[in-house]
Amino acid sequence: MNPFEYQRADQVQTAVQAIARPGGAKFLAGGTNLVDLMKNGVETPARIIDINRLPLSRIEPRDDGGLRLGALARNSDTANHPMVREKYPLLSQALLSGASPQLRNLATNGGNLMQRTRCAYFMDAAFPQCNKRAASSGCGAIEGVNRNHAILGASSQCIATNPSDMCVALVALDAVVIARGPRGERSIPIGDFHRLAGDTPQLDNNLRSDELIVAIDLPPPSGAMRTI
Numbered sequence: 001m002n003p004f005e006y007q008r009a010d011q012v013q014t015a016v017q018a019i020a021r022p023g024g025a026k027f028l029a030g031g032t033n034l035v036d037l038m039k040n041g042v043e044t045p046a047r048i049i050d051i052n053r054l055p056l057s058r059i060e061p062r063d064d065g066g067l068r069l070g071a072l073a074r075n076s077d078t079a080n081h082p083m084v085r086e087k088y089p090l091l092s093q094a095l096l097s098g099a100s101p102q103l104r105n106l107a108t109n110g111g112n113l114m115q116r117t118r119c120a121y122f123m124d125a126a127f128p129q130c131n132k133r134a135a136s137s138g139c140g141a142i143e144g145v146n147r148n149h150a151i152l153g154a155s156s157q158c159i160a161t162n163p164s165d166m167c168v169a170l171v172a173l174d175a176v177v178i179a180r181g182p183r184g185e186r187s188i189p190i191g192d193f194h195r196l197a198g199d200t201p202q203l204d205n206n207l208r209s210d211e212l213i214v215a216i217d218l219p220p221p222s223g224a225m226r227t228i
Contacts, residue, residue, distance in 0.1 A: 001038050005047040009054060012180055012214060018049045020182050020210040027051050027212065029072055030106040032099075033115040041125035042133060056110075056214055059083065065220035071110030071213045075166070076101065078109055087221040094169035110213035113167060113177065113193065116204060117160035120145065131157045132201040139201075150197075158201030162194060175218050181211035190216075 009015035019025050025047035026034060037043035056072040059081050067083055078084055079095035099107065116122070121130045121140040129140035141149055141159050149159040170190045177188040194205050207213065 002041070002044045004045055006050065007047060008050040008052075012054055012056070012212065015049055015051050015054060015212055016180055016182060016210065018047070019212065021047075023047060025049055029108040029111045030074070031111075032103050032107045033111065037116065037123075040123055042123060051212070062217065067218045069109050069216040069218065071215055072108050074105055075099070075107045075109065075112060076104040079104065088169075088173060088218060090172060091166070091169045091218075094165040098165035109166070109216055112164055113213060113216075114205070114207075115162075115164060118163045119149065119160040122160060132160060132197075132204075135200075135202050153196050155197040155199070155201070157199055158197035160197070160201070162204075167194065170216065170218075173218055175216050177207075177213060178215040178217060179207055179211040180214045181208055185214070186211075187217070 007018055009018060015027065019027065023046045026043065026045040026049070028034060028048050028050045029052060034043060038045070052072065054072060056070045057074075057077075058068075058070045059073050059078060060068055061083065062068050067087065069078055069084075075095050075098075079092045085092045095104065098104070117132065119130075119132070119141055121127050121144065122132050125133070127140055128134070129138035131137060131139050139156075139158055142156075146159060148161070150161045167190070175190040177190060177193050179186055179188060188206065192206060195203050
């Protein structure tokens with residue numbers, strides 16, 4: 001693991017200002033994905049900004065009858081929250097179907113949106129061919145071990161898949177991602193948040209490099225949102 005500078009933010013504005021500084025930084029919440037990538041040498045940020053003290057862990061009703069999920073609410077807390085279980089069982093079931101109890105106790109809602117692919121070629125920095133990790137280097141998975149890779153939505157540059165069960169449910173629920181940056185707050189429909197590989201597989205999503213996810217908004221529930 002490369003050496004890095006560590007900073008702890010206790011206000012959203014402080015975190016946004018820190019990530020906007022030049023030099024390359026990453027936010028640290030649960031760390032269930034980022035820390036593994038750093039250990040493997042896939043991610044080598046010069047600075048780590050710990051955001052665990054930010055007041056972004058609440059789950060609360062919205063005025064329109066929907067629900068706001070704090071970005072730092074843990075996956076286990078979200079899945080077991082009474083309002084989520086009653087009004088959005090699809091989301092609760094999706095969260096409980098992923099990872100393990102130990103990981104769900106650490107992983108955050110915002111981090112779940114930002115997690116990267118589990119492709120073995122991407123996860124191993126010693127393997128030279130991965131366009132997602134090193135642009136224009138090739139894709140080892142296309143002619144290699146690819147049983148769990150994409151069938152739809154892939155490209156000649158990358159066939160990796162997003163590993164999130166939660167995000168599939170959020171798309172079905174028409175969720176909206178709320179991000180904060182130096183230019184203020186903006187809303188990103190979940191269907192526009194993630195990117196297909198196309199010719200730029202190194203870009204996983206449309207979040208700007210100087211933005212922080214602060215919440216996920218769910219619309220008022222309807223019968224179509226329920227599962228059997």
